[in-house]
Amino acid sequence: MTEPRQQALEYVRRNRDRFLEELKDFLRIPSVSTDPAHRADVERAAAWVAERLRAAGAPHVEIMPTDGHPVVYGEAPAARADAPTVLVYGHYDVQPPDPLEEWESGPFEPTVRGENLYARGASDMKGQVMATIAAFEAVARSGPLPVHVKFLIEGEEEIGSPSLPAFLAAHADRLRASISLNPDAGMIAPDLPTITYGLRGLAYFELRIYGPAHDLHSGLYGGVVHNPAQVLCELIAGMHDAEGRVTLPGFYDRVRPLSEEERAELARLPMGEDFYLRNTGAPALWGEAGYTPVERATARPTLEVNGLLAGFTGPGAKTVLPASAMAKISMRLVPDQDPDEVYEQLRRYLEERAPRTVRWELIRMAGVRASLTDRRHPAVQALSQALEMVWGRRPVFKREGGTIPIVTQLQELLGVESVLTGFGLPDDRFHAPNEKLHLPTWARGIEALTLFFYNYGG
Amino acid sequence: MTEPRQQALEYVRRNRDRFLEELKDFLRIPSVSTDPAHRADVERAAAWVAERLRAAGAPHVEIMPTDGHPVVYGEAPAARADAPTVLVYGHYDVQPPDPLEEWESGPFEPTVRGENLYARGASDMKGQVMATIAAFEAVARSGPLPVHVKFLIEGEEEIGSPSLPAFLAAHADRLRASISLNPDAGMIAPDLPTITYGLRGLAYFELRIYGPAHDLHSGLYGGVVHNPAQVLCELIAGMHDAEGRVTLPGFYDRVRPLSEEERAELARLPMGEDFYLRNTGAPALWGEAGYTPVERATARPTLEVNGLLAGFTGPGAKTVLPASAMAKISMRLVPDQDPDEVYEQLRRYLEERAPRTVRWELIRMAGVRASLTDRRHPAVQALSQALEMVWGRRPVFKREGGTIPIVTQLQELLGVESVLTGFGLPDDRFHAPNEKLHLPTWARGIEALTLFFYNYGG
Incomplete structure (x- = not known):
């Protein structure tokens, strides 16, 4: 490894405890975007992110208004003007915590039990935003930046990002990028680094x-x-x-029908009936006849109450x-x-x-709309290598059942593709009581994101 | 008319405004029996009834505990020991007021608009309890009582009267009566005094x-x-x-199938499709094929969400x-x-x-269980005559779609039949926002109940 990259990894390890404490501060802010009663908290979360980006080494940071909750925007130039540009996407808002009585510790009182950190937003996605800022800080503090980095951290993802299309259209020039790095997609298992190439719409x-x-x-x-x-x-x-x-x-x-090739690929993922039974606790599985569970959950449309x-x-x-x-x-x-x-x-x-x-x-x-990402993009390759370097195995490529509106919008409005990853696990209880983040996986994630910046900078 | 009966009617007319003010006091107590948060209010309502009965002239009144909310019990002897005994049944508890935002005036801030008094419990059934107490007071203040009167005013009707069977069994001797007068059944229209002879179960x-x-x-x-x-x-x-x-x-x-005779009788009630459309505001009626609306609502079983x-x-x-x-x-x-x-x-x-x-x-x-009452009972005849004297027309006899557990329990546990009447109207919105009581009908009701005591005393 070259010197700055090694320094940056050491920086990550040295500052890990501080990063965790900072994440807890972030999680204490109940930034529930759907609830008007939490409007001030949402603004507080935006201010926290802006301040944290400045402290990490972004020379230009601003809180930009929208018709709804504000966007935190940050820029940090690379040493070489012709370096590629990474647009980091994230959101600082969270889902409502109800039903409150089912939480073992308060949803906005982050608590470590065993290897996990429990709080609303720990996994979806304040933990992922914090991991990306930490990786950026490590790179910024260890030498010249290998890539231009832009941050776009919004506050309306959990309500369908209603203000984002207008924001993207109004600021298309500033948001220009070679790729969007989106850490809002999770992993299949702690030992299976994952890149997501398809998302369902909503x-x-x-x-x-x-x-x-x-x-x-x-x-x-x-x-x-x-x-x-x-x-x-x-x-x-x-x-x-x-x-x-x-x-x-x-x-x-x-x-669009699933090709036989894609069905074979999805069948290789460790996401069979047992996986879904374990992660849901349901008495039995259910769904559209003629499709496997992973196909039903990621590549087939559904209707839910x-x-x-x-x-x-x-x-x-x-x-x-x-x-x-x-x-x-x-x-x-x-x-x-x-x-x-x-x-x-x-x-x-x-x-x-x-x-x-x-x-x-x-x-x-x-x-x-649903979306699909080009797997041959250099940033996808850079992320794949970074994940392999940390986990010691090639990541799996999967489609995701959830929806990330920004991915579709960046594709449609700015022509920017996204590379999706993240360090949440299937049992993290996103959107549910007792949401948690697996801390050892999170720590590896920070290292992988650090390496991604270097790999993509070349 | 004999002298005391005429005096009593005059007493009613002279004191009508005071009775209305007293009813408003009663309605201001949010005695919601299903909600533990209102426990103290329920007790307050029981105390109010007990005090009001004493003031009306009942020499013996007590608040008797049960496993749930207390029963208010009162006794007033007739001049003749061999006079019949009327057991007045009522309840001082009310339904929850939600959805609160749909009330035009507060559910526990009784408000007169036009000819109506609006409040939770105005019609179901604090208004009816007050009418009965007022009638009793008028009779008690106008000479010797023509019948023995007992009052059994409970606080759990709106939650299915869970403590009442044990209470009835424990106090069977004291509760002995020739008839139970139950004013918790309504009228079909303001000009149609009504006696109810059948109730659905629940x-x-x-x-x-x-x-x-x-x-x-x-x-x-x-x-x-x-x-x-x-x-x-x-x-x-x-x-x-x-x-x-x-x-x-x-x-x-x-x-039990409806006989052709009973179907013919029900068909004579002014409760056709228009009646139900007008009183519900539904876009169209619905129900079990082969039966008329009044049959479906009163004499056929249903299942509701x-x-x-x-x-x-x-x-x-x-x-x-x-x-x-x-x-x-x-x-x-x-x-x-x-x-x-x-x-x-x-x-x-x-x-x-x-x-x-x-x-x-x-x-x-x-x-x-459902129940049916004997229409040839002397008390039923006495009430029928009383209603006819005030309204100038014979009352109609109907079956009721609602459930009054006490009727079944009195029949099964004490062998006491009930005569059911009441001065609520179909558009009173029992159990719903903006519940109201039609005051001119209520005033007539007090007079009819006054006459009932005399008619039944002979």
């Missing part, structure tokens, strides 16, 4: 069913009006057939016939499905199936 | 579906595990067939695959259905239909 809706003009006494009116909660259940039940397929008209028309609410849900027994019922319903999309078309398919389903005994309303909340 | 359940061990990210695991919210919807959707019939195995086996809860239900979009989902489900029963048998039918349905991809739990929350 279409998110709220469906509201309205029946009587007000809540009714179920004794006086039960049997005479169609209960909106029952109608909602009937409509949702009809959205899948007995084989686990989505029944919306035309839903599969634009789904994310929330249900109707009538009386407190303790006790209230004999109410509710006036309305609500469901949050989302679809994970694959190439080449279109969120607009999926919305129309759901509308058409409801028009065909909703009974005239109720009225309904369908609200669009997010729409992002 | 079986109330909470169904919980458990899938993965914890909430999952729907992007990572959507398509691989069976979503408990989806399973819940599928199970609920299967509980009715396309003709609105309940599909639980054996559900209709013990249902009273509440649904799963996953994320706040503002915004959270891509969670919930670990569990919950529904409150209740059935209205008719003679001769048995709540225990209905529980077994629901269990059997779930055993047959729930997929092995989830676990489930069924919690019993209430079970009350």
Whole structure:
């Protein structure tokens, strides 16, 4: 290894405890982007990231307003003007912590138990943002920068990044880059460094069913009006057939079929039935007939009920016939499905199936296409080598079931491709109580990201 | 009219404004029996009733403990030892007021708008309890009592009266009566005084579906595990067939068929399609094929979803695959259905239909049989005449879709039949926001109850 690269790795090891303490500070800020009550916390998290980037050695850092939560933007030039430019993408916002009562320690009181750090955002993705800043600091403090580095750390990822497209369009010149490094994708296992080349898209809706003009006494009116909660259940039940397929008209028309080659590649991943049973704790698996679990979770579209609410849900027994019922319903999309078309398919389903005994309303909340990344890009190769150097084995390449809107947007709006990695693990409980980060994996991740900057700089 | 009866009616008219102010005091106490946070308020309501009964002229009043909320018991002897005994039943507890934001004025800030008094409990049933106490006071202040009067005012009606059976059994001797006067049944319209001779029973359940061990990210695991919210919807959707019939195995086996005579009688009530459309505001009616609306609402059994809860239900979009989902489900029963048998039918349905991809739990929350009252009882005749004297027309006799557990319990445990009436109207929004009481009807009701005491005393 050349001298600065070795120095940088030693810098990482020497400062690891400090990096962990800094991550805990970051995690103590409850930057829940979906909840207006946390607006000030979200701003506090942005300020924290900006300050931390400055301290790491970025000469230009600013907090840039958007129509929603601000973007933290930073720049650090390479020694050579013709070096490639890495645009680091991250987000400082987190999911809501509820249900609160299921957390063993407070969601915003980061706590180490065993090899793990527990807190909302530990894995998704404050831990990953901190790892990237730490790696950048190590490189910046160990000699001239081998690549130009730009940081784009947003505060709206968990609500579908509504302000980002306008932001990207408005600042396209400044954001120009050779690659976007996106550490928001996880690993398959602690010993399997992972590069993700495909992401599912997302279409998110709220469906509201309205029946009587007000809540009714179920004794006086039960049997005479169609209960909106029952109608909602009937409509949702009809959205899948007995084989686990989505029944919306035309839903599969634009789904790109999996090639035999890709199915063989996915079959080599250690993500069989046992993997999914272990990581979910479900009594049994379920899903679309004719596909393996990893295919269903990453390369096939799905429809999920994310929330249900109707009538009386407190303790006790209230004999109410509710006036309305609500469901949050989302679809994970694959190439080449279109969120607009999926919305129309759901509308058409409801028009065909909703009974005239109720009225309904369908609200669009997010729409992002799926994406696929070019695996031959030099940055992908540089990251692959960096991961191999730290873990001692070649990374696996996989498709991801989740959605990262920025990947699609950078491709569509700026022509910038993303290389996706990350050091979260499948049992990290992203979006759920007791989210955690595996600290030994995180420490390796910082080293791998450090090496990536050097490998890509050449 | 004899002299005391005329004096009593004048007493009612003279004191009407005071009775209304006293009712408002009563309504200001948020005696929500299902909510442990309101325990002290429930006790306050019991004390208010006891004090009010003493002031009305009951020589013996006490607050009697139960395993749950206390019973207010009062006694006032007739002049003649061999006079019949009226056991007045009422409840001082109320339903929860949520959703709070839909109230035009506070649920516990009684407000008169036009001819109506708005508050939780105004109609169900603090207004009815107050009417009965007012009538009793008028009779007690106008001469010797023509009947023995006992008061049994409980605090757990809205949670299914769990402590009442033990209370009735423990105090059977004291509670002996010729009839129970129960003013918790409403009227069909302001100009139609009503006596109710049939009540539906109730079986109330909470169904919980458990899938993965914890909430999952729907992007990572959507398509691989069976979503408990989806399973819940599928199970609920299967509980009715396309003709609105309940599909639980054996559900209709013990249902007593409606005779042609009774169908003809029900058809004469002014409760056709228009009545139900007007009182519910639903876009269209719905229900079991082959029966009229009034038959479906009062003399046929039903199954209702009273509440649904799963996953994320706040503002915004959270891509969670919930670990569990919950529904409150209740059935209205008719003679001769048995709540225990209905529980077994629901269990059997779930055993047959729930997929092995989830676990489930069924919690019993209430079970009350339906009841029918003897229309030839002298007290029923006395009440019928009293209503006719005030309204100038014979009352209608109807069956009621709601459930009043005390009626069944008094029949089964003490052999006491109930005569049911009341001065609530179909659009009073019992159990819903903006519950109200129609004050002119309420004032007539006080007069009718006053006359009932005299008519029954002979």
